[in-house]
Amino acid sequence: MNTLVLTKGVPDFREGKVSFDEDGHLERGKTPTVMNPNDKVALQAALQEKVRHGGTVSLMSMGPPGYKEVLQEGMRDVYADDLYLLSDREMAAADTWATAMTVTTGIANMEETPDLIVAGFKTADGETGHTGPQTTWCHHMNDDLPDRSLLTHVVALDVDPEEGRLRAKRLVSGDVDEIETVETDLPAFVVMDPEFEPSYRKADHRLRYKDLREETKARAETFEDHLTVWNHEDLNLDPDFIGLDGSPTIVAGVDPIPKGPAEREATPVSPDDEEAMNEVLGEFTPFAGGD
Amino acid sequence: MTDEHEHYEAVVVGAGPGGAAAAAALARQGVETLVLERGVDAGSKNVSGGLIYAEESAPYTIDDLFPAIREEATERPIDEYLIHNIAGDKVKTFDLDRIHHHDTDWCDAVLRRRMDSWLAERVHELTRETGGGLLTEVRVNGLLREDGEIVGVTCDELDPIKADLIVAADGVNSELARDAGLMNWDEPEDWFQGVKAVVEMEPEVIDERFGLDGEPGAAHLFSGDLFEGVRGGGFLYTNTDSLSIGTVFHLDSLAAERAEPHELLNALLTHPLLDQWLQGEYEEREYSAKLVPDSKKVAHPSPHRGRLLLVGDAAGQMQAQGPIIKGMNHAVTAGGLAAEAYADAKTRGDPTKAGELYERKLNSEGVMDQLRPTRYRATRSIAESDVVTGVGSTLINSPVGALGMKALGGAAERAFNSPFLLGMVPDSSISYVEIPIRIAEVLGEPIEGEGDTIEPPKLADRIGDLTYDVGDPHIELLDDSYAASGTAVTACPVSAEGFGGGCYRDERVQTNGEEKHLVSLDTQPCIECGTCAVVADTDWDHPSGGKGVEYKQG
Numbered sequence A: 001m002n003t004l005v006l007t008k009g010v011p012d013f014r015e016g017k018v019s020f021d022e023d024g025h026l027e028r029g030k031t032p033t034v035m036n037p038n039d040k041v042a043l044q045a046a047l048q049e050k051v052r053h054g055g056t057v058s059l060m061s062m063g064p065p066g067y068k069e070v071l072q073e074g075m076r077d078v079y080a081d082d083l084y085l086l087s088d089r090e091m092a093a094a095d096t097w098a099t100a101m102t103v104t105t106g107i108a109n110m111e112e113t114p115d116l117i118v119a120g121f122k123t124a125d126g127e128t129g130h131t132g133p134q135t136t137w138c139h140h141m142n143d144d145l146p147d148r149s150l151l152t153h154v155v156a157l158d159v160d161p162e163e164g165r166l167r168a169k170r171l172v173s174g175d176v177d178e179i180e181t182v183e184t185d186l187p188a189f190v191v192m193d194p195e196f197e198p199s200y201r202k203a204d205h206r207l208r209y210k211d212l213r214e215e216t217k218a219r220a221e222t223f224e225d226h227l228t229v230w231n232h233e234d235l236n237l238d239p240d241f242i243g244l245d246g247s248p249t250i251v252a253g254v255d256p257i258p259k260g261p262a263e264r265e266a267t268p269v270s271p272d273d274e275e276a277m278n279e280v281l282g283e284f285t286p287f288a289g290g291d
Numbered sequence B: 001m002t003d004e005h006e007h008y009e010a011v012v013v014g015a016g017p018g019g020a021a022a023a024a025a026l027a028r029q030g031v032e033t034l035v036l037e038r039g040v041d042a043g044s045k046n047v048s049g050g051l052i053y054a055e056e057s058a059p060y061t062i063d064d065l066f067p068a069i070r071e072e073a074t075e076r077p078i079d080e081y082l083i084h085n086i087a088g089d090k091v092k093t094f095d096l097d098r099i100h101h102h103d104t105d106w107c108d109a110v111l112r113r114r115m116d117s118w119l120a121e122r123v124h125e126l127t128r129e130t131g132g133g134l135l136t137e138v139r140v141n142g143l144l145r146e147d148g149e150i151v152g153v154t155c156d157e158l159d160p161i162k163a164d165l166i167v168a169a170d171g172v173n174s175e176l177a178r179d180a181g182l183m184n185w186d187e188p189e190d191w192f193q194g195v196k197a198v199v200e201m202e203p204e205v206i207d208e209r210f211g212l213d214g215e216p217g218a219a220h221l222f223s224g225d226l227f228e229g230v231r232g233g234g235f236l237y238t239n240t241d242s243l244s245i246g247t248v249f250h251l252d253s254l255a256a257e258r259a260e261p262h263e264l265l266n267a268l269l270t271h272p273l274l275d276q277w278l279q280g281e282y283e284e285r286e287y288s289a290k291l292v293p294d295s296k297k298v299a300h301p302s303p304h305r306g307r308l309l310l311v312g313d314a315a316g317q318m319q320a321q322g323p324i325i326k327g328m329n330h331a332v333t334a335g336g337l338a339a340e341a342y343a344d345a346k347t348r349g350d351p352t353k354a355g356e357l358y359e360r361k362l363n364s365e366g367v368m369d370q371l372r373p374t375r376y377r378a379t380r381s382i383a384e385s386d387v388v389t390g391v392g393s394t395l396i397n398s399p400v401g402a403l404g405m406k407a408l409g410g411a412a413e414r415a416f417n418s419p420f421l422l423g424m425v426p427d428s429s430i431s432y433v434e435i436p437i438r439i440a441e442v443l444g445e446p447i448e449g450e451g452d453t454i455e456p457p458k459l460a461d462r463i464g465d466l467t468y469d470v471g472d473p474h475i476e477l478l479d480d481s482y483a484a485s486g487t488a489v490t491a492c493p494v495s496a497e498g499f500g501g502g503c504y505r506d507e508r509v510q511t512n513g514e515e516k517h518l519v520s521l522d523t524q525p526c527i528e529c530g531t532c533a534v535v536a537d538t539d540w541d542h543p544s545g546g547k548g549v550e551y552k553q554g
């Protein structure tokens, strides 16, 4: 069972890491790049299947050379047997379509076609949620690759490698959230819901998980030995169809989200001040009935 | 295998010293061994005062099984051992050198998080080679039975697991021992409650204030009138860059006196005798508490049932040798013997005989006699009777008693150092409170306090430092009347009369013009000491794996 996880670097939005300029625009240069948090969920899912059924987990990204560290982060923090980076200038500024095209070609170039491709749900900086579905679409157009069924919003999964089947639970949001159980043939493309949590109910699985975590941490120290970097020539890609030139999406405009008004009046009251405390209680009384 | 249950040859529940020893010894015999520990890390649930002994006569010591332990996981050897008998502003100090070194190969101070976590790494390496391994954050919640026979364990986090041997090394309040019907948690007199603070202190400062010179450290014990008449005493052990200071009391006495454990600890911390070491400075790293079984009463004479063998505190194998507390070493010995018994039984072609062989080994190796001295059993009913306590008390406090004490002088010190006499010390206030007080009154020197007594943290701050997510409530109050469960309000080390932030609170509720005195329980601040399992009417379980208190020192 070979699984490929797709990932992308995003600005580290955590408090203390992220920088914005005076106009509230993200300062990419000053903000460190990290692995898209939802992609770690995808890696967790891939690791779960490796623990249960064996096989390999590969991690692939398209982006600048600095994304090597993003791949290393995935290998260290979750798991990966090997890493793939699709990187050169011609691929830069790609939209989701050009990304899907490039990634699909990268997949076709792998020695073994993955049985399962897993992606995270949306990235923390782009939020389109299109790359996964479009990659599946590109698969249909690529003669070297098999067709893949696509499952999104997956909150639980398990493959049956012998039968070549995938069973999954999907979170279907509507008026009420529902869980849908679906089954499909492999190969498949799965987009994980952020709610997914790996589940290990067998001692043997937890022990194997522990082994694999140790292994991957050690491997991450020398991650470049396990990294393959491909440029557009390696992949035999026409620059006109990738990167900015190959991107049909036009950004019509970006509107900053207005900041919510944050005005509050506070009167400090000492708990020892009986009169003031009584006043506070008086203020609360009308709400005490639960209205 | 015909069913779908996972199977391991041996499952060891708990990764304290008992579980670690059993697992290492099993792995050495090539037995496929799985170890299940509920803490986020081994040691994260464990508390001890901190002196681990390697006894010369013991068939297994911790360094037999883990040769590098002293270099890598203990704090420092303990060479000096003193007991201070206190009465008012007088103290008489006895050197317990002889009893400390009696049958002792070595003795080191330890902190449990560091030690147990180190042990667990070794255990994982050893057991992994057998096809098993050690898992944390898994709570075993019961025994798996087939046709009434114990065949494995059930867990909160994992599917049921079958095994040919189940070692319950799950410590005091063992859920497995209870499930098997081997132990109950009914009698407060069967237990001690230990409470401890780990106090920050620079290595050079420790050496200077305790008059030490690098490696070997010191142990000090305290008894007398500093604990409001509650039966028990205090201890202070030097670590590398901290002190372990704590108290151990008989739970029945603590309950009867309605004493507040944190206040008793504070009474020790703020005693003028401690000024010489603390000198007005006090930085508490951690507050902790746990029940301690009294082997004299509860060491199970036949700690096994079918494939289940109990080891360490789970079997009540915790020896209070007078003021010296020996639990970890016996847990190690028992763990080693349990593994040996299983291997022997297998060689004889009948692994089901492991329990019987284990029991036989506990006896033939002299472990049982240390845990339950026949002398104590023989003298107990007389020595602990009210009449004798009354007469003894009158005598000790009479001028005749004082004369005797003076005449005895050095003999009293020798008596404290006699393993034979300590084995029959009765559990009455005479031995724990009155004799030490009288010794101090008659023989003592004035305490020269420096007057810069420290101020211990408030209970709320102590709880605040132990922040954790306890998950679903793991203790259910079965009877919330004050009469049934009110003792927990004072005896719980994180609750107190008139304190709203702890686990137990007492409440007065008006119903139909009648006032009811009730108790309410919030398990969020619980540090899982086990006290309310005994003193209150509860349905008591441990929290699920990875949930609840996490000790960093222990």
Ligand SMILES: Cc1cc2nc3c(=O)[nH]c(=O)nc-3n(C[C@H](O)[C@H](O)[C@H](O)COP(=O)(O)OP(=O)(O)OC[C@H]3O[C@@H](n4cnc5c(N)ncnc54)[C@H](O)[C@@H]3O)c2cc1C
Residues within 6 Å of the ligand: B013, B014, B015, B016, B017, B018, B019, B036, B037, B038, B039, B042, B043, B045, B046, B047, B048, B049, B050, B051, B052, B053, B138, B139, B140, B141, B169, B170, B171, B172, B174, B175, B193, B194, B195, B196, B246, B247, B248, B289, B290, B291, B292, B311, B312, B313, B314, B318, B325, B326, B327, B328, B329, B331, B542
């Ligand atoms: C204040 C105090 C001072 C003490 N001083 C000393 C001393 O100086 N010297 C000495 O030798 N002894 C001392 N003791 C006693 C000593 O700590 C114990 O006797 C010893 O720890 C017993 O070892 P054990 O392996 O049996 O159990 P523990 O060390 O209690 O280990 C039990 C393990 O099982 C795990 N566990 C429990 N339930 C489950 C479950 N359901 N599923 C999975 N895992 C579970 C626990 O998390 C724990 O890791 C002291 C105790 C206290 C409280």
Ligand code: SF4
Residues within 6 Å of the ligand: B475, B488, B491, B492, B493, B494, B495, B503, B504, B523, B525, B526, B527, B528, B529, B530, B531, B532, B533
């Ligand atoms: S609630 Fe019970 S187990 Fe928890 S700390 Fe209090 S007495 Fe101990």
